[in-house]
Amino acid sequence: MNKKTMIKLGSQTAKGGFKNEKDVIKRFNNWKKDEVAQKWLNVMGYKISDIEYVKAAKVRGQYKADIQVRVLIVIKLKSQEDLQNLQVKLVSNPTGFNQIDKRWIDKYVELWNIPVDIVKILKLFTGEIKPISKKLKDPRRMLLTEMNEENQDKIVHFFEKNKILIISDVLKGRGEFSADWVLVILKVKGVNSWVLKSINEAMNIFGQGDVRITPQGSLKIGRIGMQRKGGDGGRDSAKMLQFKINPVELFDN
DSSP: OOHHHHHHHHOEEEOSOOOSHHHHHHHHHTTTTOHHHHHHHHHTTOOGGGEEEEEEEEOOSSOSOSEEEEEEEEETTEEEEEEEEEEEEEESOTTOOEEEEEEOHHHHHHHHOOOHHHHHHHHHHHTSSOOOOSSOSSTTSOOGGGSOHHHHHHHHHHHHHTHHHHHHHHHTOSSTTOOSEEEEEEEETTEEEEEEEEHHHHHHHHTOSOEEEOTTSOEEETTEEEEEOOOGGGOGGGGSEEEEEOGGGGTTO
16 A cells, blocks of 8 residues: 555545644634534544533643643533643655654753763764764764674664653653644645544554664664754754654554
8 A cells, every 4th residue: 555545544634724833723722613623622532512612722832742722521510621732743745754852962861861882872973972983974973884783782772772761752752741642734735634643652653663773874763763963054953863753654554
């Protein structure tokens, strides 16, 4: 089954444009009339007739959630207010990749208690530590495939051992604004398709597969790619570590 067929089977189409998160917020706030918003609420487990109100707002700051949806449910005179945090991905390229997390390696050390030898390997990989080896593809850094077998085994073992924690942090995040849901909106040739998955289901999907070094010299953790950020006109921020996914893969499932 090709990618186009899988997208068609796994998606719902939505009339109207989606330029950014504001359009998603408008739909939620117009939930009484908006059929797409009602479908989203159904996916989240709500019965429309039980809902008293829905209030969506943009999450400010650097968090995994882009939108927080406040839902008041009234069932048999009993009320319950829920908060649902959505991570929104608007994409136009079915085969493109989307950055989900980027930080300096020392920040990841704080999160994952990375040992000193692994830190050195990662900093050689991003170029924070300048390599002394010659005949490198890029003299500013070392690809994982350019490192010796021992260091390759070390990096794979570390990410295998900490796979669940790492996937949770780069996809879900921590704290009050960690993501509960992932909403992917794909716009191809003027047609909007969407898929909404719980963050746990998304983590299971993107976590499928082993930890491996790619032929290009980067790392794959299931379906999540880890690479040097690059770009940025040669500024130091190019040496940050970043993680990427193809959000459209949620349609496959």
